[in-house]
Amino acid sequence: MTDTSVLINFLAVDQTRLLLEHPRYDFMLTDHVRVEITEHYGDQFARLEAILLDGSLPQLTVNTPEELELFATLALQRRLGAGECAAIAAAVYRKCGVAIDDRAAIKHISRFYPDTHIETTQSIVVGLIRFGVLDVHQADHFKEQWQSHYRFRLPFRSFRDIL
Numbered sequence: 001m002t003d004t005s006v007l008i009n010f011l012a013v014d015q016t017r018l019l020l021e022h023p024r025y026d027f028m029l030t031d032h033v034r035v036e037i038t039e040h041y042g043d044q045f046a047r048l049e050a051i052l053l054d055g056s057l058p059q060l061t062v063n064t065p066e067e068l069e070l071f072a073t074l075a076l077q078r079r080l081g082a083g084e085c086a087a088i089a090a091a092v093y094r095k096c097g098v099a100i101d102d103r104a105a106i107k108h109i110s111r112f113y114p115d116t117h118i119e120t121t122q123s124i125v126v127g128l129i130r131f132g133v134l135d136v137h138q139a140d141h142f143k144e145q146w147q148s149h150y151r152f153r154l155p156f157r158s159f160r161d162i163l
Helices: 004-012 016-022 031-040 042-053 065-076 082-094 102-111 121-130 136-150
Strands: none
Touching: 004 016, 004 031, 004 042, 004 082, 004 121, 004 136, 016 121, 031 042, 031 082, 065 082, 082 102, 121 136
């Protein structure tokens, strides 16, 4: 399950194929994540629509009573956005991992749902390098684009430094 933040990072550099071709994970998004992208990320929305139309990225609805209850509980706390709440609720009750970059959300998941696997943009890229799908030079290029144009920063100089 992917939250808006991770999906936007890959959409921004036009590299959603890396998520779609990931050797270990099958990414999905919720309706709430799609709405967040529609409302706040117009440039990336066209790219997202193309992948949704061809069926490459499954979209699901948070709609079971358990998911809706957790979604509402998280939303009422007003610390997380709707996309994060939906991604967490779906991941917890569908027993899948969640791709999310928000520190508060990660802390919440780790504390209350320790069995839910968490991936971040950074860990996904590191995994792609280790699987040989991406090389360090390409990953550093994306990192530079994220930092220069999209306000997403990673706390190291090069992916080589953390491998």
